Amino acid sequence: MKSSIWPKSSNTRVDRSLAAHSVMALAISALLFIVCLSGTLAVFEDELGWWEYPATPSVSSVTPEAAQSAMEAGLAIEPDSSHLYLYLPRDNWPRFVVATDNSVQTANADGELVGPYESAWNDFLIHMHYYLHLPESFGMIFVAILGVMLVAMSISGFLAHPRIFRDAFRLKRSGQPRLIQADLHNRLSVWTAPFHILVAATGAVIGLFVVVAYLLAVTSYNGDTQALSNAIFGAEAAPDETPSDMPDLAMAMQNMAIETPDTPPFLVVVHDPGTVGQHIGIYGEHTDRLIYGETYEFDASGTFLGVEGSSNGALGQQIASSVYRLHFGDFGGLIMKVAYFILGALLCIIVASGMNIYFLKAKEKGRAKPRLEAAWAGFVWGSSALFAFTLIAALLGAPSIALTYVFWVGAIVLSALSAWKGQNGTAGRILRAVLGLSMVVSAILHAALHADTYANVYIALTSLALLLGGLGFLVEPGARLFGQKEKTRLQHS
Known part of the structure; x- marks a missing residue:
């Protein structure tokens, strides 16, 4: 008999790993689902931002003279700003x-x-x-901890299923509901493991950077966090706040084109503008690399000073600069974004199915939790529907803070109402219908408000995706409702 490449597991280790996996899943599944779902949508943040507010000039390129004018106009609005940023157009x-x-x-x-x-x-x-709409210094660390726990859950899940590779291509489509859910959960977990471990790990690195940086500074830089930052991101000259003329950004951009003609700039940062200590950093996009970008440094007169080192510095510096694009799929163009979106959606299904397995297993043991199960269904589908509903509110002019309150209060209320009814199937169908309807309404509303912008392919495709996706979510609840009515009619005929 052919031996498995997976190490033989004792029953004790399997039981302990399964117990650890279940406990962690119960503790973080709700918030983890929100993080995964918001991250899946955030893959298209550039396209969604452009779609949401398209009534601005479409700009394909910026000349050095236009950049200089924009910088001066921005500083005229806020002359005491310590930094000025120019976000230049990109393909998407x-x-x-x-x-x-x-x-x-x-x-x-x-x-x-x-x-x-x-x-x-x-x-x-x-x-x-x-x-997670928490205070930023705490919220980023909390989200990062969720990423760490997702990695731990992935590992414990593998250890809890010693036949996971042997059964990688077996998927039950009939039989006990729990076994069907378990097979779905396990197969998707195996097939997407490289993706969700990578995304969770890079997210944890981004979120825990402050904590890790402090520990590294204490152990390797005698507690000097600035020295660590300089080692990773490059040293920045000490500010001299003596007033001075505006920097020559136009010359800096001209010299950028000479120094690196094949590296398109996408971000300009003017440090301490209007002072003697001012200098300019221009981020160039290396399309053949995973790094976020290389920073080309210029003085106030536009003279090239050197690069930060993200593209040719120490290996650790290059790795640190690559974490962001790996996490968000911001490389490889539209195809990679679509792949990240699909894999992110599968990760949401993995999280949701994990809780479904827990409830089905409890039901088999005679310890059914119908209200808690309905609350979970209400939370999963209610929060999904609220993402679409808040999109409608935003199109009608609601500010970001209002959307935050609508989402979290709505998610709690929908979950509580579902628990009160105690029927997870009904809650799921109703909220899927609300999700679908909200997506369709948002697409129609956007078309009514911004019909003159639909020559832009990104705007048209985004609305089409919302419309088709919404109709897809409406079909299943509608079919169930129609089928139930037909069944009732036949019973009474």
Whole structure:
């Protein structure tokens, strides 16, 4: 008999691993589902932000002179800003945005500011995925801990199923509901393991950077966190706040094109503008690398000073610079984003099915928890529906803070109502219908508000995806409802 490559497991280890896996799953599944779902949607944050507020100039490229004008216009609004950021257009983000410490403005191709940059729903989504709408310093660490626990759950799940590789391509489609759910959970977990372990681990690294940085600073840099930051991101000159003329950003961008003609700039950071200590960092996109970008440094006159080292520095520095793009799938173009979206959706199913297995197993043992099971169904489908519902609210002008309250209060209320009814199947069908209807309404509402922008392929495709996805969610509850009515009619005929 052919031996398995997976180590032989004792019954004790299997039982302990399964127990650890279940305890962790029960403790974090609800919040983990929200993090996974928001992260799945955040893969398309650039496209969604453009779709949400398309009534701004479409900009495909920015000249050095336009960049200079935009910088000066931004600093005229907030002259005391310690930093100024120019977000330059990219392939999937054809706009030009100017940000200071306290304002964000859109600009046209000539560098003229045309109004505030508004994307309430996108801001709501990103803040949820990064911080779960908690205070940022605590929220990022908390989300990172969820990532660590997801990695631990993946490992414990593998250890709890010694035949997991042998059964990797077996999927039960009939029989006991628990075994069907367990097979779905286990197969998806195996097939997507490289993805969800990578995403969870990189998310944990991003979120726990502050904690890890402190520990590294204590152990390797005598407690000097600035020295550690300089080693990873490059040293920044000490600020000299003596007033000075504006920097020559136009010359810096011209020299950037000379120094690295094949590296398109996508972000400009002007440090301490209007002071003697001012300098410019221009991020260049290395499309053949996983690094977020290389920073090309220039002085106030636009003279090239050197690079930060993300592309050619120490290996650890290059790895640190690659974590963000690995986590969000921001490489490889649209195909990679679609792949990350699909794999993220499967991860949401894995999290949800894990809890379903728990409830079905309890029912088999005669310890059914119908109200808790219904509350879980209400939370999963209710929170999903609320993402779409808040999108409608954002299109109607609701600010990000209002969307936050609507989402969390709504999720709690829907979960409580589902528990009160105690019928998880009914709760799921109703809320899936609400999800589908909200997606369809958001697409129609957007088309009514921004019909003149639909020549843009990203906007049209986003609305089409919402419309088709919404109709898909509406079909199943509608079919169930129709079938139930037909069954009732036949019983009474």
